[in-house]
Amino acid sequence: MNCEFDEIRPYGAGEVKQAVESLLADRQFSRVLKGFVPWMPRWMRNGLVRLAFVGVNTPLQFQLRFIKPVLKHILRRCSTGHTFSYTGIAPGPERYTFISNHRDIVLDSAILDLMLHEHSFPTTCEIAIGDNLLIYPWIKTLVKLNKAFTVKRGLSPRELLESSQTMSRYMHYAINEKHENIWIAQREGRAKDSSDQTQESLLKMFAMAGEGSIVERLKDLHLVPLSISYEYDPYLKAQEFQQKRDNPSFKKTKQDDLDNMKTGIFGQKGHVHYEAMPCINTWLDELSELPKTEVFAEVARRIDRQIHAGYRLYPGNFVAADLLLGTSTYAKEYSPKDKQTFETYLQSRIDLVEVENKDEAFLRERILTMYANPVINKMKSEK
Secondary structure, three states, X not given: OOHHHOOOOOOOOOOHHHHHHHHHOOHXXXXXXXXXOOOOOXXXXXXXXXXXXXXXXOHHHXXXXXXXXXXXXXXXXXOOEEEEEEOOOOOOOOOOEEEEOOOOOOHHHHHHHHHHHHOOOOOOEEEXXXXXXXXXXXXXXXXXXXXXXXXXXXXXXXXXXXXXXXXXXXXXXXXXXXXXXXXXXXXXXXXXXXXXXXXXXXXXXXXXXXXXXXXXXXXXXXXXXXXXXXXXXXXXXXXXXXXXXXXXXXXXXXXXXXXXXXXXXXXXXOEEEEEEOOOOHHHHHHHOOOOHHHHHHHHHHHHHHHHHXXXXXXXXXXXXXXXXXXXXXOHHXXXXXXXXXXXXXXXXXXXXXXXXXXXXXXXXXXXXXXXXXXXXXXXXXXX
């Protein structure tokens, strides 16, 4: 293991046992475990966890032994099914950097790992996660066990440059020497309005390491645009929109972040679909003659187009688009029952919002926009 990356990398083989011991010694993690089996005394819970870890020596083994069954339970309880389509990539020796839109803090990468395993890909992904989400020591330990590497947030310009260079080197190292897949969101944070756009700064970070031209450095990471589509978004994003509108200095607390993680995991999602598009190496060489200043903008535009084209649209998306625009353009895509179901759902989400001076018209417009944007973007991608 290259020690240059010790500060950000996930745990490696040989570090799992110590990580488990630190988890079991953490009082907050013990309370989390107690929530699953409240009747069981702590000594028994810890003993069972230690027993379950016999033979688990790597993060991949941890994922398959623990994360996979927990995730399958969550999906049975909180979704109506999950599907995975992939064109232009295949299970085999090639490793990929999946760059995706971002819907859920915890589950986006976890569901991808499950789907890769279910479709016979030889390994799961190392996961890029912001250190702002590692709000308690046990969370940091748990995500590092789950093959996460950390992205530093809140840095000065100089620190940001150094951090970006280190992360770029690590990603190239993970793909080419560790032979791991990678998952990373196309932008910092989730797009609250579900209009997904790739940050050029992220692509520039990718190209800080590697050999050759910008195009050759990007090709070295085998970037695969990935579309993530949830039928229903469990978060109360509209509430946050009004909070920020009414108080521009509004900031979420650590408890807000923890509550959001819980909501994302256990909230109802309807159907979940992942669509992996062809690796961008199939067209990157077309950009070799572009000026350097234009390469990243064009790569971002094309990745966005692929992600938007890969959206799985549900009846509620089409209902939202028509309600938002005041048209019946997409009426053939849903039934009267679908429309009634979505309008009932829409009102139920508004009813859940708890803010002072609740603005129902504003909240309604924000939720409709969130569900309509995937339709609008997908239609643009097909022109």
